[in-house]
Amino acid sequence: MSSIIQLLPDHVANQIAAGEVVQRPASVVKELLENAVDAKATDIKLIIKDAGKSLIQVIDNGVGMSVTDARLCFERHATSKIRQAEDLFSLHTKGFRGEALASIAAIAHVEMKTKQDQEELGTHLIIEGSKFVSQEVAVLPKGTSFAVKNLFYNIPARRNFLKSDIVEYRHVIDEFQRVALAHPNIHFTFYHNGSEMFNLPQSNFRQRIVAIFSGKTNEKLVPVQEETELVEIQGFVSKPEFAKKNRGEQFFFVNDRYIKSGYLHHAVMAAYDGILKDGAQPSYFLFLSVPPHTIDINIHPTKTEIKFDDEQALYAILRAAIKHSLGQFNVAPILDFDRDATLDTPYHYKDLEGVIPTVQVDANFNPFAETQPTKSYSGSGSNYKKTEIASSWEGLYVGLKQETETFSASSNFSFENEEVTSSLFDLEDAEPTIHRTYQIHKKYIVSPIKSGMVIVDQQRAHQRVLYEQFLVNMTVHQASSQQLLFPLNLYFSKNEMELIAELQLSLMNTGFVFEETQKDHVVISGIPVNITESEVSLVLEQLLSDLQDGIPESSFSQNDTIAKSMAKSLAVKTGSYLTEKEQENLVNGLFACKEPNVSPFQKPTFITMRVEDIDKKFAL
Template structure:
């Protein structure tokens, strides 16, 4: 009987490993950038074409490799970072993944050029799908260049699972930002389809954050600094007034490695307790330094999750450090926030000494005397003046003329009477038209109908009304716009600017008018008629938050997403008091919709109660 278990060929094993290592072009960017950092490079260039599907190239000026190392680096489980098993628990580099380059070479066309400083010539290797095509000697500068072309060319199924260029490009930017923020001492440049997207010279940590996210990032940052025996914390947190709906600007770095930690994120949110609006997310850039032997970074394939030895202590220290920084820079509220400034001591009285008050005692005063008022008691002079001024108050009204046109002593006043005309409606119709809607707990609107009554959720109903209005405007492309006297100048990060530029035409169809969109800001000169000037930034932030996972490829799906997001932002919220007219308009607007039964998010907008159901309640 033949054997069932067989060893896989190397190229098949490499393709299987690539499924775990290389999920998308951003995975290749992460591996190559981290290898360049570990090579002690001071200048790293990232070149992308077609969101990484056509080309991902990383050029560095690191220490390079000799001929033997250049060939061995594409073998499985080949590394320069690990010698013993114990080294896995004391890593000071970006980590070890032995099948990374071998997996990339198995699913793409790879061209590597490398040269060490002491060598006169370098090595150029070309690999296509794990097959060595050529290895030549070449004249090269110091460092290494990896060019990965035609990703997943031999696995069409994996290539078909890639998202649109916009989504893949955003993932690449995320990986680039994480590495660039972790190493402010390295010069990073990023090119996409021939255009320079980032140019980050070596700077301080604060300036690197400002250069990456642009806009008015500098004025948002509050420094955090703490040093203990088990952890060193440094970095910056954002001021509460600049908090956004999205969680884009939240970064944890442990020993210069980006990580994700819901536990530490909860510590940050606990420090902001009481100073953030509901649903708001603060920005933070926190760099934690801990002994390498107290963490385990190999619990996740992407190495973005870390297990700490003493998580509870780190939680308490991080929370206290952020809370201290917010209070130190007067960001968090102080205890005497209701203090009256009028009670403060004037500066002119700063060096003056207080005068000793004088006390006057009437030694002849007898509380048991028969006299009601002690004549020997000497009142203060101010009191005497006050009583003299008000003693004869009746004299103030002597000689006042009675210039009145009517008799105040029982005379009758006549008013011009109004002629009552006949009513346009009979009394029954008037009773039915008055107070047809009532608001309960500033959340529900109750309106009578022929069979009973209808109870409408005001927030969901308004979402449905706005959603259908925006869809019609974007489809017909005839939305009304109100021009602003002073254009709005809004600042966003580089990624957000790219999203707004792609959504620009759809936003114009809803009523927005853009004067300029470039750099790190957007100039808006017109807004939809049902949007106020103060709501513009809220609407755009909510839209960017809803599109974090990518923009839909089809135009209908894109319009649908924008309409839902804007309806969510602009709909009247629970807890808002509405006038009777507003309640009636909302109910009438809801039942004029094509689908009034559910909100844009498929939740019921109203329920009905028949008179028979109410009668049954009273019959119990």
């Protein structure tokens, strides 16, 4: 019987491996940038076109490669990072598998130019689908240039799974930011479709954060620093008042490698316990330096997850370090129940000497004397004058009886009638007050109907009402706007500004008026009539959070997403008290909607209870 198991050809194996390494253009950007960093480059340029679908090019001034290395680097499991299995536990570089370039070359057109500093000429290679097309000697500058063109050209099904250019571009920016934050000592430049998006000169960590996330970031940051035998922590966290709805600005770096860790994120949130609003997420940029042998970074294909030897101790140290920093910079309140604040010495008293009070006693003072002269008592620098009193206390009441007798009942005085009436208005003919709605636990509204009663969820009902209002305004283009006396300046990161630019037309249809749009902020001079000025930033933050996975391409889907997000932000929340008039308006508005049964998120807005159902409860 013939064997049915056979070795796969190299080009097929490379395409299969590419499925793990290369998921989208951002994956290629990550691998090439990390290779440039490992090559000890001090200047790295990233150039992409069409969000990386047409071109991804990384140019560095690193050590370069020889002719042999240039050819060998595209072979599977060929790497300069490790030599034996023990090296996996003492890694100081980014990549080490030796599969990245081979996988990229299997699914794209790759052009590589490289030259070492001591060599006069470099090497120019062209590869298409794992096949070497040409290899030439060329005059090149020091370093390496990788150009990856037409990604997934030979796997059209995979190319069709790519998202829109906006979504893929955001993923590329995410990968670029992670590498750029981890290495502030390297000059990074980023170009997209011929336009310069980022120019990050060599700087310190704080300056790099501000350069990437806009100028207002500087005033948000609180430094964190802690050094122990187990870990060294450096970085910054944000002040609680600058917390956002989304988790976009949260970065952990372990030994200069970006990682994701829900366990460490929980430690950060525990440090903010009690000083954040519900649903708010703080920003943090934290560097953790640990001995390489205490971590295992080979547990995930993308190397974004790490296994620590002692996670519990690391959790406690991280939480304590952040909590200490927040308290040290007066960001978090410090409670000390053993301390009496009234005993604190004011600053303007700290150098003053105490004054000893003096007391003067009059030895000739007789309290039983008929008359007393004026005396002066001196104590603590103050004087008290005692006036002469009557010769006898009985004299104080002399003539009191005669004075009171003058005000007799026969006197010609008229007094205002002090009779208190039971009511200011005669209510005999008035209609009795009828309560049509009742609020229960500040969450549900109960309204009687002929067959029984309706119980309405106030938050979901308001979401449905607002959702249909916003949707009509955006489709009919008749939204009304209220002008602000003082325009609002709202600052966002470059990622968020890209989203706002795409959504600007739809937001204008809801009632927003954009007076000015800059690279890092927008100026809003008008807002929808049902939004207060203080709610604008919350609405936009919620909208950006809901669109993290991308903006729908069709205009209707885009309007639908915006209407849902704004309705969620502005709807009355559970726990809010509503007056009877507000309750009635909400119930009437709900049943005037086209689809009153469910909220915009397909949750029921109300339930009905018939009298028969209530009777059955009592019959038990």
